[in-house]
Amino acid sequence: MRQWRLIDDCPAIGAYNMAVDEAIFESVSSGAALPTLRIYAWNPPCLSLGYGQKSSDVDFARAASLGWDVVRRPTGGRAILHTGELTYSLTLPADDDLASGTVVDSYRRISAALVSGFSLLGLTSQADRRAERSVSGPVCFETPSHYEITVEGRKLVGSAQLRRHAGILQHGSIPLTGDLSRICDALAYPDDLSRESAKFHVHARAITLSEALNRPISWRTLAAALIQGFSQTFDVTFSPESLTPIEQSRAAHLTTDIYTNPHWTRRR
DSSP, X not given: OEEEEEEEOOOBOHHHHHHHHXXXXXXXXXXXXXXXXXXXXXXXXXXXXXXXXOGGGBOHHHHHHTTOEEEEOSSOSOBEEXXXXXXXXXXXXXXXXXXXXXXXHHHHHHHHHHHHHHHXXXXXXXXXXXXXXXXXXXXXXXXXXXXXXXXXXXXXXXXXXXXETTEEEXXXXXXXXXXXXXXXXXXXXXXXXXXXXXXXXXXXXXXXXXXXXXXXXXXXXXXXXXXXXXXXXXXXXXXXXXXXXXXXXXXHHHIIIIITOHHHHTOO
């Protein structure tokens, strides 16, 4: 069986969450830590931008008025509002067979574990090879990409990835409940009509887990199902652990110097 590390983390600010994931990425990539699955939440709500996304997509004044943080992820993709959700990060060394091939190849493998976890909750979901390109807005949940999880054609999981020569880091955002279109309240649109149109598209194209199941679902219940899904799909034995002292120190440094730094957040 594979041996992976499991970090079941406490809710934290967005900058720290991203710093921790990068610190883990460095450890796993260097061989200092086992492949790591981390599950966590965000407090307060935080809007995250993809690595290459334009900061002009965000209305920073509106975000601040709503009490939402803004952070830039090390992974790609488009904007996600992190609240009422479970986020996972999976970090693998580049020589792991699950990391081999292209981004799409690894998406396909990881999606199989997510589908397995959702099935334990009684949910039928799928990960299609197709990727829609008809929507080019700033919101991640407006349209599924390759092998992202959908329920009856509506996107359930927002995924993004960082690949470097030594490893990969994949983020996944799974909304449990709430109005997924509210992210548009902190994004920049030319007028109110455009904002309402964007909200309509998000409603039509995305779904929360509670809506998909037609019942409330707790964060802890989803976490247990996902862990089991990864374990069964990849024949993994998890070792529950905390960050190492080196990772803690590195995460603190990255939080201060990178992820709370406006020059990073507004770098594009």
